[in-house]
Amino acid sequence: MFGDLRRFDTGSPWSVDWFREWLDEVFPEPGATDIRAVPRGTFPMINIGRTDDAVRVYVFAAGLAAGDLELSLQDNVLTVQGERKVATDETEGDARRPYFRRERAGGSFTRSIALPEGLDADRAEARWRNGVFEITLPKREELKPRRIEIQSA
Amino acid sequence: MNEITRQQSNRQPRVQGGEDSRGERDRALQPPVDIYEEGNALHLVADLPGVTPESLSIEVDNNMLSLEGEIRLEMPEGMTAIYAEVRAQRFARRFTLSHEIDGDAIEARIDKGVLHLRLPKKPSHQRRRIEVRAA
Numbered sequence: 001m002f003g004d005l006r007r008f009d010t011g012s013p014w015s016v017d018w019f020r021e022w023l024d025e026v027f028p029e030p031g032a033t034d035i036r037a038v039p040r041g042t043f044p045m046i047n048i049g050r051t052d053d054a055v056r057v058y059v060f061a062a063g064l065a066a067g068d069l070e071l072s073l074q075d076n077v078l079t080v081q082g083e084r085k086v087a088t089d090e091t092e093g094d095a096r097r098p099y100f101r102r103e104r105a106g107g108s109f110t111r112s113i114a115l116p117e118g119l120d121a122d123r124a125e126a127r128w129r130n131g132v133f134e135i136t137l138p139k140r141e142e143l144k145p146r147r148i149e150i151q152s153a
Numbered sequence: 154m155n156e157i158t159r160q161q162s163n164r165q166p167r168v169q170g171g172e173d174s175r176g177e178r179d180r181a182l183q184p185p186v187d188i189y190e191e192g193n194a195l196h197l198v199a200d201l202p203g204v205t206p207e208s209l210s211i212e213v214d215n216n217m218l219s220l221e222g223e224i225r226l227e228m229p230e231g232m233t234a235i236y237a238e239v240r241a242q243r244f245a246r247r248f249t250l251s252h253e254i255d256g257d258a259i260e261a262r263i264d265k266g267v268l269h270l271r272l273p274k275k276p277s278h279q280r281r282r283i284e285v286r287a288a
Contacts, residue, residue: 042238044202045202045238045239046236046238047234047236047237047238047239048234048235048236048237049228049232049233049234049235050232050233050234050235051229051231051232051233052231054229055235056228056229056232058226058239060202060203060238060239060266061202061266062200062201062202062265062266062267063200063265063266063267064265065265086187097189097190097191098189098190099187099188099189100188100189100190100195101186101187101188102187103185103186103187104185104186104187104198104199104200105185113236116235129227130202130203130204130205130225130265130266131200131201131202131203131265131266131267132202132203132224132226132266134226134227
């Protein structure tokens with residue numbers, strides 16, 4: 001569903017994306033992965049969707065348990081805060097293990113994201129499943145779509 | 154309102170059926186991974202948020218390790234995206250294995266969206282300690 005959003009991307013053709021697209025075309029991705037081919041995204045990644053009566057925020061935070069993420073909403077800005085511990089050499093004491101790849105982000109993070117106005121923070125709910133946090137923020141009554149009756153003159 | 158919703162839902166199949174279809178469906182995210190060696194085995198840790206044990210597939214074919222997982226989210230009907238960083242429905246990544254990995258003995262577990270793979274080495278390739286004798 002979120003893939004749909006791509007259709008609305010109308011960035012300037014001379015931006016970096018243009019160059020990246022061209023590169024992808026000239027050098028198609030090989031079957032096996034290259035060590036530099038990984039886009040290093042932010043952690044955690046966030047998706048937001050909207051229904052008629054609520055806004056839903058999905059926080060993709062693999063490795064975090066339900067209690068590891070702190071959510072706060074002020075005005076219409078949602079802040080997610082937490083810490084992810086990625087196993088490091090220290091956890092193994094003196095036994096240092098050789099790493100070949102370290103791409104997973106670790107440490108503490110804070111992200112803030114603006115949401116549409118008119119959400120009812122008091123009725124917000126959050127759920128957690130398989131490393132994805134799902135926050136449902138209901139819209140206030142006056143923002144829900146309303147049917148307008150047409151009266152005959 | 155009804156009409157708008159209907160038009161949107163009509164549009165989607167058309168996009169998928171069109172020339173874009175292959176690209177749309179094949180688009181997959183590359184999960185970030187950690188790979189390290191410990192205890193006569195290689196360990197691969199991958200972030201796959203939203204992937205369930207059922208929607209995850211791990212295959213080893215001819216020294217090629219393929220990870221693929223579908224992101225299962227609970228989404229209410231009629232939801233429109235207003236912002237998205239995760240713009241694909243699945244994760245996929247492939248690795249070539251070296252010959253010393255015992256493909257039959259690979260163990261996998263997924264917890265909180267984090268996949269942990271243990272790729273043991275074949276016994277003949279395990280590390281041996283060489284005793285040094287005094288002359």
